[in-house]
Amino acid sequence: MDDSGTTPARRVNVVVIGGGNGGLSVAGRLRRAGVTDIVVVEPQTDHYYKPLFSHVAGGTARASEAVRPQADVTPRGVEWVQDAVASVLPEENQVTLGHGGRLQYEHLIVAAGIRQDWDAVPGLAAAMLSPAGASNYLFDLAAKASPLLRDLRAGTVVFVQPPGPASCAGAAQKPMYQACAYWQRLGVLPGIRVVLLVPDPTIFGIPEIDAELERKVAEYGIEVHTAARVTEIDAEARSLIFTTGAGHAQTIAYDALLVEPPQSAPPFIAESGLAGTDSGGFVDVDVRTLRHARFSNVWALGDAAGTTNSKSGGALRPQTKVLARNLVAVLRGREPEARYDGYGVCPFTVTRSTAVFAEFDGQRRLTPTLWRTSYRESRRNWIIDRYVFPQVYWHLILQGRA
Incomplete structure (x- = not known):
C-alpha cells in the first residue's frame, strides 16, 4: 500500500488494450523485435477468428473451427491479464482495470475493437x-x-x-x-x-x-x-x-x-480523453504512423483507431507492421518513419x-x-479465404510472424 492506502500501480513497459487480432499480433511483433514486459488486457476467455463467422452462418464451416482458448493463442513471452479496462489516464500514463488494479505504462496500444x-x-x-x-x-x-x-x-x-x-x-x-x-x-x-x-x-x-x-x-x-x-x-x-x-x-x-x-467506439476512449473532436469517439491518431495526435506514448490500430480507412480485419496486418516498427523506433530513440497507406481487404x-x-x-x-x-x-479466392487464411491466422499472424 502507498500513503493513500491504495495498491501502487504495476509498472509495465507496453500495455495493449484488447486481445483480438490487432492486439495479439502487434504484441507478437513487438516481442519478436526484442521488446519485453508486454501485457495484453483482455476479459474474454475465448478468442475468435471472426472472418470465419460468415462461413459458419453460410453453412460452409463448423463453429468449432472459429474459436480457441485465449491462453493458447497469446504470443509466447507476452502476459495476458484477464480483465476489462475501466479507464485510461493518459496524463498519468495509467490504465485502470475493471477489478480495481492499475497498470503504469511506458507505452500504451489501444486495440479494443468496436462496440456492437x-x-x-x-x-x-x-x-x-x-x-x-x-x-x-x-x-x-x-x-x-x-x-x-x-x-x-x-x-x-x-x-x-x-x-x-x-x-x-x-x-x-x-x-x-x-x-x-x-x-x-x-x-x-x-x-x-x-x-x-x-x-x-x-x-x-x-x-x-x-x-x-x-x-x-x-x-x-x-x-x-x-x-x-x-x-x-x-x-x-x-x-x-x-x-x-x-x-x-x-x-x-x-x-x-x-x-x-x-456499431460505435468503446466508451472509455472518449471518456479517457483519447478521442479527437473529429474522430467519432475513436482514438485520435496520425492516420499514417498510428501514433496519438497529443500523447506521444499512446498508439492505436484496428477498429478502435480513428483512421480513415475502411474498418476491417484485413487492414490489421499492415497496421501491426507499421505500429510495431514505429514503436520500436521510438524506444530506441528514433522518430517513427513507417507509414500505413490505408490498405483494407x-x-x-x-x-x-x-x-x-x-x-x-x-x-x-x-x-x-x-x-x-x-x-x-x-x-482460388475461396480456397484462400476458407482454408489458407484461418491457418495463417492461428499459427502465424497471432504470433506476429506474418
Whole structure:
C-alpha cells in the first residue's frame, strides 16, 4: 500500500488494450523485435477468428473451427491479464482495470475493437432472441444462422448492413450469397424473396467490386435497397420498418432476418480523453504512423483507431507492421518513419465455392496484392479465404510472424 492506502500501480513497459487480432499480433511483433514486459488486457476467455463467422452462418464451416482458448493463442513471452479496462489516464500514463488494479505504462496500444450496439434499433435485440433472427457478427448467432438459412424453403429473408462506422460491413452479404447458392442448387430459390438493405448508394462503393457483386445479385434475383436504414423491428410480428434516402418508410414481413448491428467506439476512449473532436469517439491518431495526435506514448490500430480507412480485419496486418516498427523506433530513440497507406481487404464469398477479393487503399482504389485479377470471382479466392487464411491466422499472424 502507498500513503493513500491504495495498491501502487504495476509498472509495465507496453500495455495493449484488447486481445483480438490487432492486439495479439502487434504484441507478437513487438516481442519478436526484442521488446519485453508486454501485457495484453483482455476479459474474454475465448478468442475468435471472426472472418470465419460468415462461413459458419453460410453453412460452409463448423463453429468449432472459429474459436480457441485465449491462453493458447497469446504470443509466447507476452502476459495476458484477464480483465476489462475501466479507464485510461493518459496524463498519468495509467490504465485502470475493471477489478480495481492499475497498470503504469511506458507505452500504451489501444486495440479494443468496436462496440456492437444491439439496442440502437428498437426491437433488434428482441429479434436476435427470436427463432427468426440471427447474425454473422456474433459467434452464437452465426451458429444459429446456419440451420435457419439451411432449413428455409420459402418466404422472405432480409439481410441488413447498418449505417455509420462498422467492422467489415460488407461481411453481412457473405452468408446471403452462400445461402442463395444453396437454395439455387435445391431448386427452391424462385420461391424465396431475398432482400438486402445497404446504407450506401451502391452495394460496395468500388466500381469493379460493385460489378462483380451486382452480377451475383442479378443471378440470384436479390432485391437490393440502397441508402436504406432500419428504424424499427417487431420481433413478434416478424416485420421491420426501413427508410431510404428519399425518406419513404417501408415495411417488410420476414421469415428470417440476418442483421449486422450498428456499431460505435468503446466508451472509455472518449471518456479517457483519447478521442479527437473529429474522430467519432475513436482514438485520435496520425492516420499514417498510428501514433496519438497529443500523447506521444499512446498508439492505436484496428477498429478502435480513428483512421480513415475502411474498418476491417484485413487492414490489421499492415497496421501491426507499421505500429510495431514505429514503436520500436521510438524506444530506441528514433522518430517513427513507417507509414500505413490505408490498405483494407474484404473477401466476398459469392457462392459456396467461389469468392471475390476487394483489396483497396485509403482512397478506395483497387490495390490487389495476391494477383492482378483477384477482384474477379474465382475458386482460388475461396480456397484462400476458407482454408489458407484461418491457418495463417492461428499459427502465424497471432504470433506476429506474418
